[in-house]
Amino acid sequence: MGDIATDLLRVVEYFDDLAESDANADTVLRAAAALAECPAGARWPSGTVIRYDAAGRLLAAAPPPAAAFGSDPQVWLERAGTVRAFDEVLVARLRHCLRVTARRGAAGPTGLADPALLEVVLSEEQRRADRVRALRLLGVDPARPICLLAVSGPGTAAAVRIIAERVALVRSTVLGTTTAVLVQDCGSCRELSDVLDTAVVQAFPAARRPAEGPWVGMGEQLPALAAATSWEQARRALRFASSTWHGRRVVAFERLGALALLGELPLERLLGAPDVVRLNDFASTEAGALAVDTLEAFCVFGSLRRTAEELHLHHSTVAARIGQVEAVMGWQMSEALDRFMATLSLMMRRIALSSAELSADTERAG
Template structure:
């Protein structure tokens, strides 16, 4: 895991250190390293002996210099992984470090992801992306799709759901998808491939709680102010295995409607007649006068924040609720909305203009992600 070394003693502020810890383990998950790599990295981060033990496997213990640890140096502080069975721990002599709890929590999440991935497929990655692309491809014959389902370990008799994850900062959407799903606890059987700049996640959980888990994970991510970049998530319908491409098309469409930080998860089944907007050619959407006006507003020095405020207001329908969603004082939100009204000539207290603003924002999203 060369290039990932970080020591908490080298980071001054606790808040900054907490963010670095989260980002550190997110990167370990994204790289899909071996369990030994994970333990070495955790030990180097915490600057004490770290350990990882799984059911039926010999414990892994490494000291902060990356060497195998000898006799125990302190009573371990551990966290159980749940499913698959196992635990991780730190052996720190003396007083626990101020971020030991956070290090252990993120260490456990990363270990759980790696252990779950190994149970899905013996390969070091969550799936063979070529098989996922075949499964979701437009031209695949029914027999090829059925073969891909079997090779991916999916049950053709049970519903399959596809999730689309897009990144707004140029980051790897596949890594973002895995890091996000890992926050929900033990990973279900899932497979990831990046197709056309969007991560496709094919999932077949026993209990379909994926939508609630995604929203909870994004809420956790926002509360932690994770250094990971902003992401958008679209969720397709649960469909029979051989119809999985339909769920992928729905997930991609829903992802086009999502707004990172404001409405980051959009479920295709909740869009209803709004999906008709996606049938309008992108060039026509871009040429709309209201879309061009929003683009001009966004290009101003404070325009991006003004448009984000308008998004929040249209989504929540309330000044105070928009302020809560944006973590801003309501007077600040009111000032920005006044800027929007002045720039665009709309009266946002009028139902007709609010509808026009909502429609223009949706058209702009679809135009930008055509």
């Protein structure tokens, strides 16, 4: 009995010493696993999971066992065989120590805030081992593919909530005026982009004049260690997003194909393209803006009848407005090459408008 009491006292003192030190959550869990001589783990409400084995090795994230103790964080021992007499006290003191550690600063349960961890994941300059560890601390499985999204605009927080409601694992951080969102187990990026676009448009109805976002670009689903590439794709796709009538709020990079090359052009080059200049000059009046919007709708919907239905106009009105743009631009929509030129020029104008919206958002944030 005396030996058990001595062991319990040592456990309490052990964790009291850790709580009074500068130890972070990693150090505390590693020490707990060594003391217990079996793996120890913890999970926070954010989804972050840390597990260490008795030798001090970081283990892959895994769901808490049914016998996990407490909440914020949940803690557990992964002991095979007979439970030891002091295990109950050990997990209680472990949880207490982790809570004390978290209160020492705003860095969060791992000693490094989730946003900082995500920045490590997105940086190609970080060592592979550091990126793997950051992924695990975020609760992301490094062996399964991930997808990055770039979200901007005043409605960013709502857009991130919309994403989180539809994807099981979501981690996010703000980088400048753009929010980086990492998702895993999201299925098809193409299908998810359609679902998110519908949800964002419902929450933030489109308008003919530029509105205030939010806008979302989605990178391809790639191996977890290629997160930086998916993030770069997401930022390029973001330039194609728009909150006006005929643009998409959520654009997946994989849908762009060769059009992705347009996203590499600087705003000045796009605005200086002769066809874009003429379109913008014509659209500077109310009547011209209506005509250009109608032509853009025609390029999206593909026929006079469908365009008239979508815009709630008579087909003769649609034809007349398109005719106005044809006269200014020298195009004939009955000609395949002119239809292509119109679609390309309108796409370049759309990217320029979206880039301007993003720049305006940056200025507001500044």
